[in-house]
Amino acid sequence: MPVITYREALRQAIDEEMERDDRVFLMGEEVAEYEGAYKVSQGLLGKYGPQRVIDTPITEESFTGVGIGAAMLGLRPVVEWMTVNFGLQAMDQIINNAAKLRYMSGGQITLPLVVRGPNGPAEWLAAQHSQALQALFAHVPGLKVVAPATPADAKGLLKSAIRDDNPVIFLEGELMYAWRGEVPQGEWLVPLGKADVKRAGGDVTIITFGRPLRAAHEAAEQLVRQGVEAEIIDLRTLRPLDEATLYASVARTNRCVVVDEAWPLASVGSHVAWLVARNCFDDLDAPVELVSGDDIPMPYNHALELAAQPSAQKVVEAVKKVMYL
Amino acid sequence: MAAFGIWCLGFVWDLEFGIWDFAFPEERTVAELIPMLALSPTMEVATIIKWNKAEGDTVTAGELLCEVETDKAIMEYEAPVEGKLLKILVGDGQSCGVGEPIAVIGGEDEDITALLAQAQAKPTGAAAATTGKPAAAPPLAAEQQPQAAPLVAAPQAAAAPSAPIPPPAETGRRAPVSPVARRLAEQAGVDIGALRGSGPGGRVVKRDVEEAAGRGAPLAVPAGVPPSAAAAPAAAPAAAVAPSPQAAPPAALVAAARASAAAPAPAAPAPTAPAPGLAAQVAAAGAPAEMTEQVIPISPMRRAIAERMTQSKAAAPHYYLVIAVRMDALLEARQRLNESLGRKISLNAFLLKFVAEALARVPRVNATWEAGGGGGGYQTIRQHGRADIALAVALNDGLIAPIVRDCSRKGLLAIDGELAGLIARAQAGQLRGEEIENATFTLSNLGNMGIDQFTSIINPPCAATLAVGRIARTPVIDEDGELAVHSVMKLTLSCDHRVIDGAVGAKFLSELKALLENPVQPALVVQL
Numbered sequence: 001m002p003v004i005t006y007r008e009a010l011r012q013a014i015d016e017e018m019e020r021d022d023r024v025f026l027m028g029e030e031v032a033e034y035e036g037a038y039k040v041s042q043g044l045l046g047k048y049g050p051q052r053v054i055d056t057p058i059t060e061e062s063f064t065g066v067g068i069g070a071a072m073l074g075l076r077p078v079v080e081w082m083t084v085n086f087g088l089q090a091m092d093q094i095i096n097n098a099a100k101l102r103y104m105s106g107g108q109i110t111l112p113l114v115v116r117g118p119n120g121p122a123e124w125l126a127a128q129h130s131q132a133l134q135a136l137f138a139h140v141p142g143l144k145v146v147a148p149a150t151p152a153d154a155k156g157l158l159k160s161a162i163r164d165d166n167p168v169i170f171l172e173g174e175l176m177y178a179w180r181g182e183v184p185q186g187e188w189l190v191p192l193g194k195a196d197v198k199r200a201g202g203d204v205t206i207i208t209f210g211r212p213l214r215a216a217h218e219a220a221e222q223l224v225r226q227g228v229e230a231e232i233i234d235l236r237t238l239r240p241l242d243e244a245t246l247y248a249s250v251a252r253t254n255r256c257v258v259v260d261e262a263w264p265l266a267s268v269g270s271h272v273a274w275l276v277a278r279n280c281f282d283d284l285d286a287p288v289e290l291v292s293g294d295d296i297p298m299p300y301n302h303a304l305e306l307a308a309q310p311s312a313q314k315v316v317e318a319v320k321k322v323m324y325l
Numbered sequence: 326m327a328a329f330g331i332w333c334l335g336f337v338w339d340l341e342f343g344i345w346d347f348a349f350p351e352e353r354t355v356a357e358l359i360p361m362l363a364l365s366p367t368m369e370v371a372t373i374i375k376w377n378k379a380e381g382d383t384v385t386a387g388e389l390l391c392e393v394e395t396d397k398a399i400m401e402y403e404a405p406v407e408g409k410l411l412k413i414l415v416g417d418g419q420s421c422g423v424g425e426p427i428a429v430i431g432g433e434d435e436d437i438t439a440l441l442a443q444a445q446a447k448p449t450g451a452a453a454a455t456t457g458k459p460a461a462a463p464p465l466a467a468e469q470q471p472q473a474a475p476l477v478a479a480p481q482a483a484a485a486p487s488a489p490i491p492p493p494a495e496t497g498r499r500a501p502v503s504p505v506a507r508r509l510a511e512q513a514g515v516d517i518g519a520l521r522g523s524g525p526g527g528r529v530v531k532r533d534v535e536e537a538a539g540r541g542a543p544l545a546v547p548a549g550v551p552p553s554a555a556a557a558p559a560a561a562p563a564a565a566v567a568p569s570p571q572a573a574p575p576a577a578l579v580a581a582a583r584a585s586a587a588a589p590a591p592a593a594p595a596p597t598a599p600a601p602g603l604a605a606q607v608a609a610a611g612a613p614a615e616m617t618e619q620v621i622p623i624s625p626m627r628r629a630i631a632e633r634m635t636q637s638k639a640a641a642p643h644y645y646l647v648i649a650v651r652m653d654a655l656l657e658a659r660q661r662l663n664e665s666l667g668r669k670i671s672l673n674a675f676l677l678k679f680v681a682e683a684l685a686r687v688p689r690v691n692a693t694w695e696a697g698g699g700g701g702g703y704q705t706i707r708q709h710g711r712a713d714i715a716l717a718v719a720l721n722d723g724l725i726a727p728i729v730r731d732c733s734r735k736g737l738l739a740i741d742g743e744l745a746g747l748i749a750r751a752q753a754g755q756l757r758g759e760e761i762e763n764a765t766f767t768l769s770n771l772g773n774m775g776i777d778q779f780t781s782i783i784n785p786p787c788a789a790t791l792a793v794g795r796i797a798r799t800p801v802i803d804e805d806g807e808l809a810v811h812s813v814m815k816l817t818l819s820c821d822h823r824v825i826d827g828a829v830g831a832k833f834l835s836e837l838k839a840l841l842e843n844p845v846q847p848a849l850v851v852q853l
Contacts, residue, residue: 282504284504285503285504285506325620
């Protein structure tokens with residue numbers, strides 16, 4: 001199986017879906033001539049032309065709205081936000097239009113829209129551009145929210161998202177674009193709403209998604225030396241949540257640590273921790289731990305910036321806590 | 326404009342918060358007796374070192390109320406409820422048993438005469454405190470403190486495991502239990518009330534149940550039990566594996582009888598399908614001994630050892646003096662004494678006696694380095710007027726040093742008798758706080774373990790500790806140049822150089838050596 005980057009995996013998904021269905025098109029800032037701020041759309045303008053790979057003005061609210069309108073009328077747009085921080089300009093379009101139209105039309109309108117872009121802190125981008133905003137989208141019924149953490153999931157989930165008739169917010173990561181991994185060639189679909197056990201273990205369940213998956217893996221390796229086998233579950237889709245996979249794991253391990261790089265209040269992680277605490281109450285040997293980003297705007301100072309985010313060390317500490325080590 | 330709006334909101338919020346803050350204590354007007362809690366698993370009696378609140382002070386739940394010295398360490402007692410500290414029933418330096426009321430917390434100007442009378446009337450009240458007897462805690466703690474569980478807040482624990490066996494009588498509260506531990510205990514028939522939790526605040530967690538089930542498994546058909554009795558567990562398999570630290574078979578049978586009488590198996594235990602962890606534990610119990618990596622939780626005693634030793638080694642500049650002592654004469658004298666008394670006087674009793682004598686001759690060794698009080702920063706040396714000598718006693722997992730007070734004024738027999746009692750109670754975990762506090766000198770003897778000589782860490786507040794090696798038959802060049810075989814014991818004195826200079830320590834050791842080598846010293850004989 002070829003080993004490619006997360007960025008290439010996304011490109012494959014868009015390319016294959018555009019090839020497969022001519023209603024699929026890509027638009028966003030710098031996606032065409034510049035071939036994407038993060039080079040996800042490299043080569044697509046040359047292959048599909050300016051009708052289907054469209055550079056937009058710097059107006060997130062407008063071009064997101066254009067995408068919603070196009071989806072209402074039967075096309076399958078992929079809208080790229082250069083970062084999710086810029087996408088905040090378009091929140092009214094997302095929450096009041098994209099998320100509501102199927103519901104308020106009694107199902108007469110379908111909305112096969114994918115809005116995608118990098119989410120979560122990168123490095124040295126300071127408070128306004130280092131935010132993990134998944135909770136804002138996961139909060140809203142009517143949206144689907146996807147956050148792949150591996151190249152294979154990135155490809156399989158993006159293809160499924162493009163084929164889905166609901167608006168899907170597809171959260172990538174600036175620091176993940178260069179991550180490499182095995183990715184199946186050709187038709188490869190990962191279903192939305194299905195979590196994945198990324199590492200099997202019987203002592204503690206670590207639930208995470210997106211970039212912190214790597215910290216979870218590092219933590220699991222460190223914990224092996226202390227005789228602890230951690231099970232790592234990658235949520236992959238934040239809405240709808242695959243609860244069954246979580247509960248089955250916690251029923252075996254009796255201990256649970258949730259890792260979410262977002263702020264802790266009202267986050268996906270805190271919600272998952274609550275779900276596990278409620279639904280696995282009789283299986284738990286310790287209160288569920290949440291490893292989150294610190295509850296502060298991201299510092300620009302690099303040492304503080306790193307200290308404010310989940311790390312392998314913080315995950316190890318949390319695991320020790322739930323295991324009474 | 327927007328900023329102004331936010332500022333306004335903030336102001337309103339603060340105001341509301343403030344009102345809440347004031348309103349809350351006033352709504353709470355029912356005064357409560359605050360009981361002494363078991364702050365360590367083995368604690369029965371405790372001494373209040375210092376109240377951090379005075380009568381009339383307002384306390385909030387979780388705030389430090391007082392410092393309590395248990396059998397193992399000084400612990401912080403946090404206020405279980407909020408209100409006004411209306412009355413302190415057990416003052417600074419006073420002791421009381423677990424479950425006895427130590428204070429009353431309630432509302433402003435509340436009439437607490439009835440409560441105080443109740444506290445007096447309790448058979449477990451203040452009077453019992455002076456006897457040092459453990460109080461029957463459950464009634465007080467359970468009836469009067471339904472919502473107060475400060476150190477281990479777990480109201481759900483009061484819902485009780487379904488096991489019909491009552492909680493151990495010596496604790497006044499139920500320890501919290503993790504949900505899965507509760508479920509596994511029910512499945513394995515482990516009596517959760519009898520477990521000592523290793524989690525935070527004494528929480529009974531999964532591994533505690535697994536360990537109990539592992540220990541209890543062999544009891545399913547206890548050895549030495551008549552066949553008819555051994556058959557009984559089959560009727561109540563759950564109870565048969567209940568852990569029973571002492572007198573296992575009878576306790577297990579009692580538990581079995583209670584279980585079958587009181588609980589007509591509401592949820593059938595499933596001993597045939599225990600959790601995987603349990604199976605592994607049971608399997609491991611039968612396997613030959615092998616080294617396995619373990620993570621061992623820190624007991625209060627281990628924590629106390631760690632803190633005191635680290636602090637001592639860091640604060641006191643240690644140096645060590647070694648001296649070899651010929652013990653032939655003393656051993657001979659001891660043998661004669663033993664024969665005449667018809668009983669054995671322990672060597673440690675001799676050592677304590679002679680050390681006390683040497684301390685009287687070099688009193689600077691019997692001292693404590695004191696950081697000056699009053700915030701002035703000056704420091705003093707307290708040279709004690711009494712030789713209160715501690716002897717380190719090894720325990721299963723730990724160490725404790727009970728003290729024989731005033732060894733100079735006691736005879737050998739008295740010292741020996743006291744020592745035997747202290748060692749027995751130390752090993753049974755029954756020492757009281759006052760029996761381990763404020764030694765003036767400490768002795769540690771590893772001779773019976775075959776150790777020739779060793780250095781010890783000074784046991785604070787002492788300024789010196791004596792490490793005693795074994796008595797070995799050793800070739801020695803005598804004073805007249807002849808090679809002879811003698812019984813030689815090596816003593817190592819660890820000194821705190823802040824208090825004891827090298828020459829002073831050396832003087833003490835040479836005095837001690839002279840006394841031990843020439844036991845026909847009047848001190849011994851006269852005081853017998």
